[in-house]
Amino acid sequence: MNALRLCLRLRRAPRRAGFTLIELLAVLLILSILVAFLVVQLGDTEAAARIQIAKQLLAKVRATAENYRNDNGAAPPSSFLPGQEVANDGLNVGAEALVVALWSKKYEAGGLLNDLRDGLVNSDGDRSTKQLTDFETRELLEIPDPWQNPIAYLERADYGLTNRRYRTLDSATGEEVESVAVAFKNPSTGQYYSAQGFQLISAGPDGRFGSEDDITDFDRK
Numbered sequence: 001m002n003a004l005r006l007c008l009r010l011r012r013a014p015r016r017a018g019f020t021l022i023e024l025l026a027v028l029l030i031l032s033i034l035v036a037f038l039v040v041q042l043g044d045t046e047a048a049a050r051i052q053i054a055k056q057l058l059a060k061v062r063a064t065a066e067n068y069r070n071d072n073g074a075a076p077p078s079s080f081l082p083g084q085e086v087a088n089d090g091l092n093v094g095a096e097a098l099v100v101a102l103w104s105k106k107y108e109a110g111g112l113l114n115d116l117r118d119g120l121v122n123s124d125g126d127r128s129t130k131q132l133t134d135f136e137t138r139e140l141l142e143i144p145d146p147w148q149n150p151i152a153y154l155e156r157a158d159y160g161l162t163n164r165r166y167r168t169l170d171s172a173t174g175e176e177v178e179s180v181a182v183a184f185k186n187p188s189t190g191q192y193y194s195a196q197g198f199q200l201i202s203a204g205p206d207g208r209f210g211s212e213d214d215i216t217d218f219d220r221k
Contacts, residue, residue: 047205050146051215054202058217061098061143061151061200064112068102071110075198076101078155084132086140091124091167094153094181095142103133116143123150124167145202145215147171152181152201152209159183159192159199168207181209184220193218 069075078094080086086096099120102109109117120141127138135141142150149168158164162182170177181201184193193199193216204213 050205053146054204054215055217057143057145058151058200058202058215060113060116062198062217064102064109065098065153065198065200067110067112068107069197071107075155076153078153078158078198085129086132089163090126091165091178092126092140092142092150094155094158094164095150095166096126096140098153099141099143100132103135106134108134113143119144121148121150123148123169147203147205147207149203149207152203153198154181154183154201155198156192156194156196166203166209168203168209171205171207177208179203179209179211184216184218186220193220 065076076098078097079088080093080097080100084100086093101107102113103117108114121144122139122141123144124140126140128140129138131138133141145151147169150166152164152166154161154164160183162180164181165178166181167176167178169175181203183199184201185191186193200217201209202215203209204211204215206213
């Protein structure tokens with residue numbers, strides 16, 4: 001008899017239909033927190049990956065420039081020669097002079113940068129008055145970093161220059177900005193890094209030269 005009464009009570013008890021509004025809101029809040037966490041984590045992972053790619057790219061370009069020095073007795077210049085008829089006070093000069101040196105007179109970057117050739121950019125849209133490279137264009141091209149900004153190049157003869165302006169993209173806004181790339185000095189000795197050679201610099205994640213996130217092909221203390 002008691003068992004029968006219990007069964008009747010269970011049948012009469014109202015069934016709970018789904019989640020309440022408060023429970024649904026709580027679930028949505030938890031999901032939004034998880035999504036935000038994953039987005040941050042993925043963003044940090046992507047940024048770290050790009051930095052590593054930039055370092056590998058600079059090392060590869062350095063090896064190519066060293067190969068050029070071995071073949072020609074001097075590193076590629078980071079300024080244009082008088083006969084090239086390009087002003088050295090414009091934008092992206094060092095980057096453009098490097099490409100001209102590596103891809104002219106059939107040198108083809110010593111065959112070490114074939115995978116970069118089709119990815120060269122012209123971030124400031126300038127051209128030379130005469131053919132300076134082996135390409136079928138007079139555009140003054142640059143080697144881009146993972147953020148599609150030109151890599152700055154400074155040969156030791158130009159280490160003291162402070163007017164080497166570069167046009168890049170601000171990573172936060174996507175707007176074009178200009179900043180100056182200068183050669184780095186060792187704070188302990190006051191001497192330039194790679195004093196007898198050259199420096200390669202990426203503007204890094206923020207797209208601006210001269211900031212803390214600049215990436216170089218040498219270790220900075």
